[in-house]
Amino acid sequence: MISGKVTSLGSIMYKVLRNPICVDLTYDQCAEFALEYIKLIGAPLSYTDNISEPLEIKNHKVALPKNVITVRGISCNGNAMRYASDIYHSNDDSDFVGGSKEYTYTLQNCVITTSMKEATIVVSYKSLETDEFGYPLIPDNESFKMGLEYYIIHRHLEPLWTMGKIQDKVFQYYEQKRHFYTGQAGTSMMVANLDHLETMMNAINRLIVDTNPQKTFYKNFGEKQIIKKY
Numbered sequence: 509m510i511s512g513k514v515t516s517l518g519s520i521m522y523k524v525l526r527n528p529i530c531v532d533l534t535y536d537q538c539a540e541f542a543l544e545y546i547k548l549i550g551a552p553l554s555y556t557d558n559i560s561e562p563l564e565i566k567n568h569k570v571a572l573p574k575n576v577i578t579v580r581g582i583s584c585n586g587n588a589m590r591y592a593s594d595i596y597h598s599n600d601d602s603d604f605v606g607g608s609k610e611y612t613y614t615l616q617n618c619v620i621t622t623s624m625k626e627a628t629i630v631v632s633y634k635s636l637e638t639d640e641f642g643y644p645l646i647p648d649n650e651s652f653k654m655g656l657e658y659y660i661i662h663r664h665l666e667p668l669w670t671m672g673k674i675q676d677k678v679f680q681y682y683e684q685k686r687h688f689y690t691g692q693a694g695t696s697m698m699v700a701n702l703d704h705l706e707t708m709m710n711a712i713n714r715l716i717v718d719t720n721p722q723k724t725f726y727k728n729f730g731e732k733q734i735i736k737k738y
Contacts, residue, residue: 516643517644521643558575562630564628565622569619580633581631583629590610655692666679
């Protein structure tokens with residue numbers, strides 16, 4: 509399970525680069541494969557939740573923070589914004605849905621485009637945290653670390669194997685290791701702990717469905733429902 513501890517990606521990369529079979533693997537390729545693995549696994553604690561400083565919208569647009577991996581939500585003046593369905597949403601200062609004012613946005617090329625021409629927004633997002641040397645911090649989970657190590661080696665050997673430069677048994681060894689530890693890592697990181705499981709079960713088993721959780725930024729999504737009986 510996820511412990512909440514993290515370790516530097518650099519330690520795994522250096523371990524791989526010291527492997528004699530990776531003598532031709534460059535640092536850039538190693539880093540590319542490593543980040544590829546992190547995205548494929550989608551490990552929850554590979555990323556850190558952040559809230560941006562206030563961002564000023566000018567002429568409907570503003571750039572996302574540089575370290576954004578995934579945008580979780582955007583608010584304007586404490587109100588949750590909705591991803592736009594109107595293709596002309598940036599032509600007006602606001603959208604009107606059902607007679608109420610509603611702000612919308614779209615994302616493209618690391619730029620937020622909003623329905624407001626001038627405004628201040630705050631972005632909730634996930635970012636990949638780094639150590640003092642610039643290496644991303646990854647979950648300190650043995651299955652995850654082993655899966656990452658064998659994934660990098662396997663991706664490095666794959667083109668060599670297709671050209672007949674690597675024996676089948678050698679390639680198959682690393683392939684089996686990659687799939688075993690990757691599968692194990694995915695399973696071990698799905699639920700952080702029993703508290704995490706309780707939150708998810710409360711959300712799934714709610715008898716009264718919250719019809720508009722986005723308005724409260726999903727604050728009560730995982731709370732246990734209490735029903736008064738009279």
